Amino acid sequence: MRPLVLVSPSIAAAGVEMPDPSISVAGAYLESVIRAGGVPVSLPLSDDPTLITDAIAQAHGLLLTGGEDIEPTLHRSSVSEALRATCFLDHPTRDSMELALIREAFRRRMPVFAICRGHQLVNVALGGSLYVDLPGERPGNVQHNQVERRFEAVHRVHVESNSILARLVEGPKLGVNSTHHQAVNQPAPGLRAVAWADDGVVEAMEWDSTAAASNGWFLSVQFHPERLAPTLAAHARLFEGFITACRAATSGRIPSPTS
Numbered sequence: 001m002r003p004l005v006l007v008s009p010s011i012a013a014a015g016v017e018m019p020d021p022s023i024s025v026a027g028a029y030l031e032s033v034i035r036a037g038g039v040p041v042s043l044p045l046s047d048d049p050t051l052i053t054d055a056i057a058q059a060h061g062l063l064l065t066g067g068e069d070i071e072p073t074l075h076r077s078s079v080s081e082a083l084r085a086t087c088f089l090d091h092p093t094r095d096s097m098e099l100a101l102i103r104e105a106f107r108r109r110m111p112v113f114a115i116c117r118g119h120q121l122v123n124v125a126l127g128g129s130l131y132v133d134l135p136g137e138r139p140g141n142v143q144h145n146q147v148e149r150r151f152e153a154v155h156r157v158h159v160e161s162n163s164i165l166a167r168l169v170e171g172p173k174l175g176v177n178s179t180h181h182q183a184v185n186q187p188a189p190g191l192r193a194v195a196w197a198d199d200g201v202v203e204a205m206e207w208d209s210t211a212a213a214s215n216g217w218f219l220s221v222q223f224h225p226e227r228l229a230p231t232l233a234a235h236a237r238l239f240e241g242f243i244t245a246c247r248a249a250t251s252g253r254i255p256s257p258t259s
């Protein structure tokens with residue numbers, strides 16, 4: 001049986017049929033999961049704890065997608081109005097829903113693949129910090145917000161050799177796309193950075209060696225492999241690694257965090 005992958009949605013009211021806060025998921029995420037051998041299912045916009053518990057209990061993996069910025073007070077005690085004005089925030093229920101999904105998935109040692117906003121939110125969920133406005137708070141020589149070129153590799157990342165990411169991309173460097181306004185600052189306790197852009201910005205994270213022993217498969221990336229998977233095999237292999245871990249969960253085995 002193919003593993004069932006919960007995919008966190010964006011919120012996009014549109015047209016006559018969806019005037020209320022309706023869900024929206026870029027087809028590239030769903031196609032990438034299908035091509036890698038999984039069955040993608042999206043979720044409603046809800047942070048109801050029992051709904052989330054029951055959804056996670058019936059799934060084999062969690063895919064956290066990209067989206068708008070994260071509410072800065074979730075990881076900072078005070079935020080100036082000027083700094084807040086640089087953000088384009090997502091629906092507040094999306095923050096609370098995804099935080100609940102992350103906590104429940106990790107509690108069950110479920111494989112989790114977190115992309116862009118998801119990569120940042122996992123860091124917040126575990127007590128790490130973000131740059132709220134990357135270009136203003138950490139100016140560097142890499143342009144990280146290249147929306148017009150979102151289907152192209154626009155900057156490279158250096159990959160830690162002893163990592164899930166290095167094994168999947170099969171090398172020390174990877175070309176990535178980059179469409180982010182925020183970024184990971186301090187990785188949370190239990191997490192370690194495993195890829196960096198030339199300017200030092202954290203572009204991927206995994207469990208550190210201590211946390212890996214007691215947790216399921218986890219990889220987070222700041223870039224968007226779902227947009228590059230159709231043309232660049234290394235990016236497709238990230239989904240294949242994730243689905244392989246999810247498949248182990250369908251047979252009741254706890255997936256190895258190192259495979």
Ligand code: MN
Pocket residue numbers: 143144155177178179180197201203222
């Ligand atoms: Mn980047």
